[in-house]
Amino acid sequence: MKKIMAANWKMYKTGPEAAATVGELAKLLGGRAPDGREIVVFAPATALERTAEAIKAVAGAEAGAENMYPAEEGAFTGEISPLMIKACGARWVLTGHSERRHILGESDAFVGQKTAFALAQGLRVMLCVGETLEEREAGGLQEVLERQLREGLKEIPADTAPENLAVAYEPVWAIGTGKTAGPEDILEAHSLCRSLLGALLGEKAAQTAILYGGSVKPANAGSILALDNVDGVLVGGASLKAESFLQIINAH
Ligand code: 13P
Numbered sequence: 001m002k003k004i005m006a007a008n009w010k011m012y013k014t015g016p017e018a019a020a021t022v023g024e025l026a027k028l029l030g031g032r033a034p035d036g037r038e039i040v041v042f043a044p045a046t047a048l049e050r051t052a053e054a055i056k057a058v059a060g061a062e063a064g065a066e067n068m069y070p071a072e073e074g075a076f077t078g079e080i081s082p083l084m085i086k087a088c089g090a091r092w093v094l095t096g097h098s099e100r101r102h103i104l105g106e107s108d109a110f111v112g113q114k115t116a117f118a119l120a121q122g123l124r125v126m127l128c129v130g131e132t133l134e135e136r137e138a139g140g141l142q143e144v145l146e147r148q149l150r151e152g153l154k155e156i157p158a159d160t161a162p163e164n165l166a167v168a169y170e171p172v173w174a175i176g177t178g179k180t181a182g183p184e185d186i187l188e189a190h191s192l193c194r195s196l197l198g199a200l201l202g203e204k205a206a207q208t209a210i211l212y213g214g215s216v217k218p219a220n221a222g223s224i225l226a227l228d229n230v231d232g233v234l235v236g237g238a239s240l241k242a243e244s245f246l247q248i249i250n251a252h
Pocket residue numbers: 008097170174175176177178213214215216234235236237238
């Protein structure tokens with residue numbers, strides 16, 4: 001399985017800024033993702049088309065949307081559909097990001113509807129899961145991951161190809177805080193995710209990528225990527241500059 005090196009640009013970058021960063025990255029990479037790695041850039045909706053266009057200059061890289069609504073079209077002011085995402089030239093969408101769960105109030109059930117609908121519409125989906133500090137301190141890690149994965153994957157099409165689905169484990173307390181989960185924490189959570197995926201997806205679980213996210217930086221990416229069951233990283237702040245994202249993409 002290739003490792004997935006993913007950037008989540010959150011609410012940063014206009015279209016021209018996104019295109020410029022991708023252009024810089026393409027030059028630094030010499031027009032291709034390193035062997036054994038694929039690159040995904042999740043960009044804001046307003047920058048998605050420019051990002052998808054610019055990323056064509058990198059073989060092995062794709063653009064993704066940060067959000068979508070689970071309907072083909074309709075009276076859903078402010079939302080975008082999988083069809084619109086595909087028409088921008090993007091292939092991926094994020095679901096269940098902790099900022100959407102905790103700031104925008106998305107429920108496990110809604111995340112599940114979105115994940116299933118996006119897959120049925122032919123997008124590749126990265127489902128984010130992870131516990132808050134309170135949940136962790138109360139010993140709730142397994143229960144949270146179990147619930148978020150079960151509800152998140154509840155209605156996915158039976159014929160979902162494993163390469164179209166990825167899970168990102170992002171402990172909420174490590175996002176944007178500079179606190180990275182330690183190797184033991186990551187090993188424990190990723191192994192839990194792998195076995196929970198086994199119960200939910202059967203054989204496909206072994207080929208479903210599980211990424212780590214939360215304060216990934218050039219200095220820690222190599223050691224995180226070397227851990228068992230870590231099939232990539234999902235990077236916020238440190239992906240905003242091409243130079244820093246490049247170092248993470250190349251980290252060993
Ligand atoms: P940071 O890398 O900024 O901690 O963000 C992680 C994240 O939320 C990626 O989706």
